[in-house]
Amino acid sequence: MCETAALIFRVSKTIFAPHSNIQKFPPPKNGGENCPGFSNLSPTKNRRQTSATSTHRDDNPRPFQSSTAPITRRAEPAESKQPHTVKMAAVQQKHDWADDDELEETSTELPPPQKITNKDGSTTIIEYRLNDNGQKVKTTRRIRYITHREVVNPRVAERKSWTKFGLSVKDGAGPAPDTTSVGENIIFKPSFNWRQDAKDESKDPNAQAMKDKLKDKKVKCRICNGEHFTARCPYKDTMAPIGEAGAAADVAASAADEAAAASQGAAGAGKKGSYVPPALRGAGGAAAAGERMGGKYGERDDLATLRVTNVSEMAEEQELRDMFERFGRVTRVFLAKDRDTGLAKGFAFISFADRSDAVKACAKMDGFGFRHLILRVEFAKKAA
Amino acid sequence: MRPILLSGHERALTQIKYNRDGDLLFSVSKDQQICVWFAHNGERLGTYHGHQGAIWTIDVDPTSTILASGSADNTIRLWEIKTGRLLKTWDFPTAVKRVEFSEDGSKLLGVTEKRMGHLGTIVVLDIKLDVDAEQSDEKAMTIVCEDSKATVAGWSYLSKYIIAGHEDGSVSQFDGKNGDLLYNIPIHELNQPITDLQWSHDRTYFITASKDKTSKLITAKDLEVLKTYPADTPLNSATITRKKDFVILGGGQAAMDVTTTSARQGKFEARFYHKIFESEIGRVRGHFGPLNTVAADPTGKSYASGGEDGYVRIHHFDKGYFDFMYEVERERQNKLNQQQQQTISA
Numbered sequence: 230m231c232e233t234a235a236l237i238f239r240v241s242k243t244i245f246a247p248h249s250n251i252q253k254f255p256p257p258k259n260g261g262e263n264c265p266g267f268s269n270l271s272p273t274k275n276r277r278q279t280s281a282t283s284t285h286r287d288d289n290p291r292p293f294q295s296s297t298a299p300i301t302r303r304a305e306p307a308e309s310k311q312p313h314t315v316k317m318a319a320v321q322q323k324h325d326w327a328d329d330d331e332l333e334e335t336s337t338e339l340p341p342p343q344k345i346t347n348k349d350g351s352t353t354i355i356e357y358r359l360n361d362n363g364q365k366v367k368t369t370r371r372i373r374y375i376t377h378r379e380v381v382n383p384r385v386a387e388r389k390s391w392t393k394f395g396l397s398v399k400d401g402a403g404p405a406p407d408t409t410s411v412g413e414n415i416i417f418k419p420s421f422n423w424r425q426d427a428k429d430e431s432k433d434p435n436a437q438a439m440k441d442k443l444k445d446k447k448v449k450c451r452i453c454n455g456e457h458f459t460a461r462c463p464y465k466d467t468m469a470p471i472g473e474a475g476a477a478a479d480v481a482a483s484a485a486d487e488a489a490a491a492s493q494g495a496a497g498a499g500k501k502g503s504y505v506p507p508a509l510r511g512a513g514g515a516a517a518a519g520e521r522m523g524g525k526y527g528e529r530d531d532l533a534t535l536r537v538t539n540v541s542e543m544a545e546e547q548e549l550r551d552m553f554e555r556f557g558r559v560t561r562v563f564l565a566k567d568r569d570t571g572l573a574k575g576f577a578f579i580s581f582a583d584r585s586d587a588v589k590a591c592a593k594m595d596g597f598g599f600r601h602l603i604l605r606v607e608f609a610k611k612a613a
Numbered sequence: 614m615r616p617i618l619l620s621g622h623e624r625a626l627t628q629i630k631y632n633r634d635g636d637l638l639f640s641v642s643k644d645q646q647i648c649v650w651f652a653h654n655g656e657r658l659g660t661y662h663g664h665q666g667a668i669w670t671i672d673v674d675p676t677s678t679i680l681a682s683g684s685a686d687n688t689i690r691l692w693e694i695k696t697g698r699l700l701k702t703w704d705f706p707t708a709v710k711r712v713e714f715s716e717d718g719s720k721l722l723g724v725t726e727k728r729m730g731h732l733g734t735i736v737v738l739d740i741k742l743d744v745d746a747e748q749s750d751e752k753a754m755t756i757v758c759e760d761s762k763a764t765v766a767g768w769s770y771l772s773k774y775i776i777a778g779h780e781d782g783s784v785s786q787f788d789g790k791n792g793d794l795l796y797n798i799p800i801h802e803l804n805q806p807i808t809d810l811q812w813s814h815d816r817t818y819f820i821t822a823s824k825d826k827t828s829k830l831i832t833a834k835d836l837e838v839l840k841t842y843p844a845d846t847p848l849n850s851a852t853i854t855r856k857k858d859f860v861i862l863g864g865g866q867a868a869m870d871v872t873t874t875s876a877r878q879g880k881f882e883a884r885f886y887h888k889i890f891e892s893e894i895g896r897v898r899g900h901f902g903p904l905n906t907v908a909a910d911p912t913g914k915s916y917a918s919g920g921e922d923g924y925v926r927i928h929h930f931d932k933g934y935f936d937f938m939y940e941v942e943r944e945r946q947n948k949l950n951q952q953q954q955q956t957i958s959a
Contacts, residue, residue, distance in 0.1 A: 384677070385636040389651070394697040395660030396621075396646075409655040412616040412899060412926060419859075419885060419894040419937040 339365065347371075463569055533560075533581040535591055536609040540564070541600035542572045553579045556593065557586025578609055614934075616899055617655035619925035621648040626919030628670050628906045632677040635912040637694070639680065640925050643667035647682055649694065652910060652917070655927055661692045663699045670711045674718035674742055681721050681740075683709030689723050693744045701748040703738065706731045715768040715789075716816055718742050720753065722775060724766045733762025735777060735787070756792045758785075764806050769833035770816040776833055778807030778821055786836055798836050801825045809850040814911065820860055822851035828862050830888070840891050846880040850906045856913030857935065858888040863904030863918055883907055883918050890939060899926055 339357040346352055351373040360366050393400055397408075451459045452468050459465070537549070546564045553559050561580035566573055581587040587608070595606040622642035629640045631652060638652045647661040647668060666686035673680050673694065680692040685708040691701040703723075711724040721740050727733035737754040741747075761781035768789065769776055775787040782801035787794055801807060805825035812819045818839065822828045828851040830840035842851075848864035865881040881903055882896040902921030909916045915929040938946065 382634055382636075385634050388636060388677070391658060391695055393657070393659050395662060397657045397659050400657065404654055404656040408619060408621045408657050409650075410618045410620065412618050414615050415897055415899060415928070417614060417895055417897050417928075417931065418933045421887075421890075421892060421894060421939055 349373075466569075533584040533587040534609040535579045535581070535587055535594075535606050537577045537579060537594070538575065538605045538607075539602050540573055540575050540577050540604065541602050542575065543600060544573045544577070546577075549577055549579065552597075552599070553581075553590055553594070556581070556590035558582040614928050614931045616926040616928045619648070619650055619655055619657070619927065620923070621650075621657055621660070622646070622923045622925070624667075624923055625902070625921040626905050626923065626925060627668060629908045629917055629919045629925055630671050630673055631908055631910055631917070632673045633675050633911055634677065635910040635914070637673070637677060638908070638917055638925070638927065639671050639673055640919055641668040641671045641682060642919075642923065644923075645684075647671060647680070647692070649680075650925070650927075652915060652927060653929075659697050661697050661699070663690060663702075664688070666708070669709060672713045672721075674714045674740070675716070676718060676742060678744060679718075679740070679742060681712045681714065683712040683723055685709075689721070689738070691740070691748060695744075698744070700744060703750070705736070707733075711763075711765050713767045714740070715772040716770065717772070720768070720772060722766055722768065724763050724777070727758075727762035733758045735763055735766050735775060735792075737775075737792075754792045756787055756794075760797075764808065765810040765821075767810050767812055767819065768816070769812075769819075774833055776810065776819060776836075778810045778823075780804075780806040782807060782823060782825065784821065784831060784836055786833075796836050800829060800831065800836070800838060801827065808848060809906070811850075811852045811908075813853050814855060820851045820853050822848035822862060822864070824848070826864075828860065828886075830860070840888065842886045842891055842893075844884055849904060850918075852907050852909045852916070853888065854909040854913060854916065855911055857937075859894070860886050860888050861907050861909060861916055861918075862886065863907040865900075865903030865921075867903065881920065883916070887939070894937070897928065900924065 339359070342357065343355040344352065345355075351371050354370045354372065356368045356370075358366050358368070397405065448456055448458060450457050450462045452462045453464050455462065535553075540549070544564060546562045549564060550559055550562045553562070558581065559579060560582050562577065563579075564573055564577040565575070579587075579590070581590065591606050591608060594604060597604045597606075619638075619640065622640065622644050624642050624644040626640060626642045629638060631638055636652055637658070638650045640648045640650065645664050645666065645668060647664075649658045649660075650656065651658060661680065661682070664682065664684040664686055666684050668682055668684045670683040671680065672682075677694055679700065680694050681689060682692065683689050687705045687708055689703045689705070689709050689712055690699060692698065693700055705723070705725050707726040707728045709723050710726055711722075713722050714720070715722075719740060719742070721738045723736045723738065725731070725734045725736065735756040735758065736752045737756075739749050739751075739753045741749075756775070758777070758779065761779040761783065763777040763785070764780050766775055766777040768774075772789045774789050774795070775792070777785045777787065779785065779797075781799075782803055782805045783797050783799045784807065785794060785797040800821065801823040802825035805823050807821050807823050809822040810819055816833065818830060818832045820828060820830050824847040826844050826847055828842040828844065828848055829838050830842075830853075831838050842860060842862060844862055844864060846864045846866060848862050850863040852861050853859075854861060862884045864884075881900045882898045883904060884893055885895045885897070886893050897918075900918065900920035900922055901924075904918050904920050906919040907916065908918075915927055917925055917927045919925045
C-alpha cells in the first residue's frame with residue numbers, strides 16, 4: 230500500500246521586460262520542451278510529494294493525459310470542476326527576438342517567494358526567477374494535493390526510489406525534458422472490420438475480377454498493330470485502321486480495348502464501352518484508394534500557380550523547374566507538349582508551395598530571356 | 614492515447630524489453646548504450662556503459678536484478694540493474710545477436726553470428742542471480758548451427774527446450790539439457806530470415822516474425838503452427854499482449870529500400886491482430902522509420918515500440934482498447950457473468 234497525490238496547478242505568468250512596464254503574455258505553446266504534461270512531474274513538486282507521502286512519487290499510469298488541459302494565464306479561483314486534472318505550468322519562456330534590443334544588465338534582485346494557504350485548502354506559491362534573457366519571470370501556481378491510495382507491487386515501489394545513474398545521474402526527479410517528451414494524441418480504436426474501413430485494394434472483388442479477366446489479353450492497336458490502345462496510336466490521324474490484313478486480330482483487339490476501357494472506368498459497372506469522364510474514373514475500381522491528380526492541390530494551388538507563356542519549343546520541364554526553384558519550393562511544373570511531336574506547345578504552369586514565392590517569381594521572371602524568347606509570366610486564372 | 618517519446622538513443626533501436634513487473638523498460642540501440650526507463654512516465658533511470666559496438670540484444674532476469682546484453686563487440690555483458698555496474702564480460706569470436714534468460718533466471722543463452730570462418734552457435738551460460746557472486750567463465754553448453762545460422766532463440770517453459778529461429782526461415786527445437794536437435798521444421802518461406810521470437814507469458818507457445826511478411830504463433834512442444842498473421846510488409850518484431858488476446862507486429866520497408874519504393878508511406882506502423890481470429894484490428898502510426906522492435910507490457914496496460922528512427926514510443930492503452938471484443942467474445946463474457954450471478958444467488 231502506498232499513497233500518491235494528484236496535483237492541481239493553476240499558473241499565471243508575467244514577464245517583466247527590463248526597463249519597460251509592458252507585460253508580455255507569451256502565446257500558449259503546446260508540445261515541445263514546454264510540454265505541459267510535465268508539470269506534475271516537475272522536480273520541486275515531486276520532491277514535495279515524496280516527502281509528504283514518503284513512499285513513491287507518482288503512480289498515475291497516464292501522467293500525460295492532462296497535457297491537453299488549457300493553459301491558464303490569469304490567477305483564477307482555485308475551485309476546480311475537474312479535481313483530478315492537472316493544469317500546466319509552462320516554466321520555460323520562449324525567447325522573443327523583439328526583446329533583444331532591450332537586453333541590458335538588470336538588477337538580480339528577486340522578490341522572495343510567497344506561499345499562501347487558501348481557504349479551500351489549496352496552496353498558492355508565487356516564485357520569481359530570471360530566465361535566459363535576464364527577464365524576471367513570475368510564476369504563480371495553485372496546488373491542491375489530493376491523496377488517493379493505490380495498491381502497488383512492493384518491488385515496483387522499491388524500484389521507484391532508486392537513484393539515477395549513468396547519463397541520467399544529474400537529472401532531477403521526474404522525466405528529463407531532453408530524453409522524454411509526449412507525442413501527439415493517437416486515436417487507436419480496435420475494430421474487427423478494420424480492413425474494410427481501410428478499403429484494401431487487393432481485397433476489392435471488382436478489381437480482382439477485372440485483373441483476372443485481363444490477365445491473358447494483350448493490347449493491340451488496330452491501326453499499326455503496336456502494343457497500345459488504338460486511341461493512343463501516333464498514326465491515328467494519318468492512317469486508317471488496317472483492313473483485311475488486321476481483320477482477324479480485330480475481334481480480340483477490340484475486346485481487349487473495351488475491357489481496358491471498362492477497367493479504367495467504373496470497373497464492373499456493366500456498361501461496356503460507355504464513356505466515363507476522367508473525374509469519375511476509378512470510382513470503386515482499382516484506383517479508388519489512389520491519389521487523384523489535382524485533388525491534392527485543389528483551391529490552394531490556384532493561388533500560387535504561375536502561367537508562363539512564350540516558352541521555347543525545345544524547353545524541358547526540368548529546365549523550368551530549375552529556373553523557378555530559385556524563388557521557393559515548386560510543387561508542380563506542367564509544360565504543355567504536343568502529343569505527337571513531343572515538342573512544347575509554348576506555355577507552362579508552375580505551382581509554388583508558397584504564394585509569396587510565386588509573387589517573387591512572377592516579378593522576376595516576367596520578361597526573362599530564355600532560349601531566345603522572352604518569357605511572359607503571370608498568375609494563372611482560375612480554371613473555368 | 615498520447616505516446617511517450619523516449620529519445621535517449623542516437624541510432625536505430627535494436628531491442629526493447631520490459632521487466633516482469635512491467636515497470637521498467639530496457640532499450641538498446643546501435644549507438645552503444647543501454648537505457649532503462651520507468652515505463653509509466655518515461656523517466657530515464659539510467660544508462661549502462663561499457664560496450665564498444667552496436668548492441669543487438671538485451672534481456673532482464675525475472676527478479677529484475679541482473680541485465681544481460683549482447684553486442685557487436687563480440688561480448689555478452691552482465692549488469693547490475695540498480696546501479697549500472699558491469700558485473701561480467703564473456704568474449705566470443707563473433708557478434709552476439711540474441712540473449713535470453715531462462716524462466717527461472719539460472720541460465721542465459723546467447724546466439725552468436727556466423728562470420729569470419731566461425732559457424733553460428735547458441736551458447737548457454739550458468740548465471741548466479743546475485744550481484745556479488747562470481748560468475749563462471751565456462752560455457753555450460755554450445756550448440757553449433759551447421760545448416761543455417763540461428764538469428765533468434767529462446768527458452769521454453771521450465772527450460773525444457775531451446776527454440777531457435779533460423780536465417781533460412783526454419784524453426785528448430787533443441788533439448789534444453791543436452792542441446793540435442795529434436796526438430797527442425799521449415800515454418801516461414803525459404804531463405805526469409807526469422808527476425809524475432811517472443812514468448813507467451815507461460816512460455817508454452819511463441820510468436821515469430823519474419824521477413825516473408827508473416828508472423829506465426831507456434832507451440833513450443835511440437836512446433837505446431839497455431840495461427841498465421843499475414844502483413845503487407847517485411848516484419849521485424851512481433852509480441853503477444855496480456856489481458857487482451859492480441860498480437861502486435863512491427864515492421865516496414867527496410868531502411869535501405871525506403872527511397873526506392875513507391876508506397877506513399879513506408880508502412881511504419883504497429884499492427885494489431887486478434888490472436889485467435891487472426892484478423893487485423895487496427896494500426897498505430899507514429900514512427901518515421903521501420904519498427905525494429907515491439908514489446909508488450911506484461912501487465913497488459915501498455916506497449917512500446919522502437920524504430921529505426923531512434924525513438925522509443927510507449928503507448929498506454931485507452932479504455933476503448935480494453936472494451937473491444939468480438940461478438941462471440943462478448944456473448945461468452947455475458948454467459949459467464951450470468952453463471953457467476955446464479956452461483957452467487959444459489
